[in-house]
Amino acid sequence: MLSSIRRLALLALAAAAAGGPPSPRPAPTALAGSARPAAAAQATESRLHLPMLVHAALRDVPTPAALPTDAPATAPTAAPTVAPTASQTPDPTPTSTPPLPDFEPFGLVRLAPDLLLEGSGSTIDSLAFWEAPDPADSLLLVTAKGNQRVEVWRQPFLGRELPALQHPSFGTGTQVNGIVIDQELDRVYIAVSRPASTVAVFALPGLAFLGELVQGAVDLRSEPNLALLTLPDGVKRLFVSADDRVYAYDPESGAALGGFAPGHSFETLLADDVDQVLYIPDEVGRSGVYAFNPVGSPYYRAGEARFGGQGVFEADAEGIALYACLTPDGTDDGRGLLIVSDQKADASDFEFFDRRSWAHLGRLQLDGVRFTDGIASTQQALPGHPAGLFAAVDDDTNVALIGWERIVAATGLGCGNVP
Numbered sequence: 001m002l003s004s005i006r007r008l009a010l011l012a013l014a015a016a017a018a019g020g021p022p023s024p025r026p027a028p029t030a031l032a033g034s035a036r037p038a039a040a041a042q043a044t045e046s047r048l049h050l051p052m053l054v055h056a057a058l059r060d061v062p063t064p065a066a067l068p069t070d071a072p073a074t075a076p077t078a079a080p081t082v083a084p085t086a087s088q089t090p091d092p093t094p095t096s097t098p099p100l101p102d103f104e105p106f107g108l109v110r111l112a113p114d115l116l117l118e119g120s121g122s123t124i125d126s127l128a129f130w131e132a133p134d135p136a137d138s139l140l141l142v143t144a145k146g147n148q149r150v151e152v153w154r155q156p157f158l159g160r161e162l163p164a165l166q167h168p169s170f171g172t173g174t175q176v177n178g179i180v181i182d183q184e185l186d187r188v189y190i191a192v193s194r195p196a197s198t199v200a201v202f203a204l205p206g207l208a209f210l211g212e213l214v215q216g217a218v219d220l221r222s223e224p225n226l227a228l229l230t231l232p233d234g235v236k237r238l239f240v241s242a243d244d245r246v247y248a249y250d251p252e253s254g255a256a257l258g259g260f261a262p263g264h265s266f267e268t269l270l271a272d273d274v275d276q277v278l279y280i281p282d283e284v285g286r287s288g289v290y291a292f293n294p295v296g297s298p299y300y301r302a303g304e305a306r307f308g309g310q311g312v313f314e315a316d317a318e319g320i321a322l323y324a325c326l327t328p329d330g331t332d333d334g335r336g337l338l339i340v341s342d343q344k345a346d347a348s349d350f351e352f353f354d355r356r357s358w359a360h361l362g363r364l365q366l367d368g369v370r371f372t373d374g375i376a377s378t379q380q381a382l383p384g385h386p387a388g389l390f391a392a393v394d395d396d397t398n399v400a401l402i403g404w405e406r407i408v409a410a411t412g413l414g415c416g417n418v419p
Contacts, residue, residue: 097302098301098302098304098357098358099301099302099356099357100357101354101356101357101359101361102325102335102336102354102355102356102357103337103354103361103412103413104361104412105359105360105361105362106352106361106362106410106411106412106413107362107363108362108363108364108365109362109363109364109365109407109410109411110364110365110366110367111364111365111366111367111402111406111407111410112366112367112402113366113367113368113369113400113401113402114385114389114401114402114403114406115157115158115400115401115402116394116398116399116400116401117140117142117153117157117158117161117398117399117401118397118398118399119142119151119153119161119164119399120144120147120149120151120161120164121142121143121144121146121147121149121150121151121164122144122145122146122147123144123145123146123147123396124142124143124144124145124146124151124373124374124393124396124397124398124399125143125144125145125175125177125178125223125373125374125393125396126142126143126177126178126179126225126268126319126373126374126376126393127140127141127142127143127179127319127374127375127376127391127392127393127399128140128141128179128180128181128188128376129141129181129376129377129378129380129389129391130181130183130186130188130204130205131183131378131380132155132205135155135380135381135382135383136155136383137154137155137205138154138155138378138380138382139152139153139154139155139204139205140152140153140155140157140376140391140399140401141153141165141179141181141188142393142399143176143177143178143179143190143374144164144176145175145176145177145193145223146175146396148166148170148171148172148174148175148176149164149165149166149170149176150164150165150166150176150179150190151164152164152165152207153399155382155383156382156383156384157401165190165202165207167200167202167209169192169196169198169200169209169212170190170192170196170200171192171195171196171198173195174192174193174194174195174196175192175193175222175223176190176191176192176193177191177192177193177223177224177225178190178191178223178224178225178226178240178241178268179191179226180226180227180228180238181204181228182228182236182251186203186204186205187201187202187203187204187210187251188201188202188204188207189201189213189226189228189238189251190202191220191224191225191226191240191241192220192224193220193221193222193223193224194219194220194221194222195216196216197214197215197216197217197218197219197220197224198212198213198214198215198216198220199212199213199214199224199226199238199240199249200212201213201251211254213238213240213249213251213254214240214247214249217256218242218247219242220240220242221242221243222243223241223243223267224240224241224242225240225241225267225268225269226238226239226240226241226269227239227269227270227271227278228251228271229271229272229273229276229278229294230273231276231294232276235250236250236251236252237249237250237251237257237271237294238250238251239269239271239278241266241267241268241269241280243265243266243267244261244262244264244265244266245259245260245261245262246259246260246261246262246269246278246280246292246296247259248294258296259296260292260296262280262290262292263290264282264283264285264287264290265282265283265284265285266280266281266282266283267283267318268280268281268283268318268319268320268374269320270320270321270322270338272322272355273332274324274332274334275299275334276293276294277291277292277293277299278291278292278293278294278299279291279320279338280292281308281317281318281320281340282317283316283317283318284316286309286313286314286315286317287306287309288306288307288308288309288310288312288313288317289306289307289308289317289320289338289340289353290305290306291305291306291307292305301358304358307353307358307359307360308340308351308353308358308360310360312342312351312360313340313342313351314342314344314349315342315343315344315345316342316343317340317341317342317343318340318341318342318343318372318373318374318375319340319341319372319373319374319375319376319392319393320338320339320340320341320375321338321339321375321376321377321390322336322337322338322339322355322377323336323337323338323339323377323379323390323404324336324355324379325415325416326379326415333415334355334356335355335356335415336355336356336415337352337353337354337355337361337413338352338353338354338355338358339351339352339353339364339375339377339390340353341372341373341374341375341392342363342372343371343372343373344370344371345370345371346370347365347369347370348365348366348369348370348371348372348392348394349363349364349365350363350364350365350366350372350375350390350392351363352364352411352413361411361413362411364407364411366392366394366400366402368394368400369392369394369395369400370394370395371393371394371395371396372392372393372394373393373396374392374393375390375391375392375393376390376391377389377390377391377404379404384403385403385404385405386403386405387403387404387405387408388403388404389401389402389403389404390402390403390404390407
């Protein structure tokens with residue numbers, strides 16, 4: 001993140017130049033199709049905890065241990081303190097020749113957003129799409145650090161802000177920051193900073209409270225974020241960032257599974273189920289994006305465990321998202337794009353990388369969008385957006401959205417599956 005002083009100075013200059021009050025916010029409407037009214041669902045207390053969410057105690061060790069590959073089925077009383085052996089953390093064998101890119105470089109492309117949303121949240125940060133069985137019911141969720149809430153937008157999003165998600169688990173004096181959605185189980189996980197230091201879990205679409213993980217057992221610092229990985233055997237791992245370290249949990253049992261320190265400052269992280277890799281951008285050092293195995297060891301590809309470090313980033317590396325190439329039946333074929341927001345003050349750059357070769361392909365700018373934190377992507381066909389949407393935070397205030405079909409047409413980054 002930019003320092004507070006630097007951010008305030010830049011915002012003051014921008015406000016003086018622009019002049020005039022902000023645009024009015026759309027009035028929220030009721031959430032249709034919920035099992036209960038949204039307000040009642042959100043107010044539900046811990047008596048609705050899922051039986052399988054066991055609150056584990058995880059010791060905040062100075063140097064987190066690497067993650068074991070055979071996690072216990074029940075919650076341990078403390079974090080593992082012994083690093084796994086080399087046989088437990090196998091790295092892919094480095095090859096002398098890197099994979100060839102699946103896409104051609106495109107340079108710089110500038111496009112105007114299709115939609116711009118300004119909701120009830122203050123200092124918004126992270127985004128996630130929930131893809132409903134009926135696309136007309138799909139949701140966009142936006143965390144707000146400044147007033148402890150999550151904005152809820154229903155498709156087609158513009159003018160469709162629903163009552164915000166607010167809950168006692170968010171606490172006071174906290175920052176509601178990270179968010180990730182389990183599309184299979186219709187759950188959303190929301191990371192809350194100190195002093196609460198918790199991860200709250202809600203059911204979708206009604207947002208009934210299901211329980212918490214972490215619950216202050218470790219200090220999640222100021223801007224915790226989340227990634228959800230499905231292992232080859234179908235077991236899931238929830239990764240929680242805390243400034244300079246990563247903690248892992250079993251989202252079903254609540255078991256604490258240890259953690260690791262990537263070695264640089266960061267906020268966001270992304271899990272790739274196909275390659276079984278965690279991607280973690282260096283937020284302030286501009287040294288690129290680092291790759292890790294689920295056990296916390298470096299993930300090597302062609303002898304490298306990092307990409308984007310050749311002067312690609314000009315500011316903080318913030319949000320990260322995946323665009324996957326799909327087969328006709330909707331299966332991820334392993335090709336695709338990794339997108340990382342470069343939080344520039346004049347115009348955010350969205351840096352595009354080839355998923356398999358890690359080659360830098362180019363950068364996208366959206367007119368008027370700057371200081372971007374979180375980004376998100378959905379490839380669900382939506383009315384008016386047959387290839388889905390790319391979403392980006394604009395200056396802590398708005399969310400800009402653009403159809404993937406427009407991005408693909410302008411950049412030439414087609415997988416062969418875009419209408």
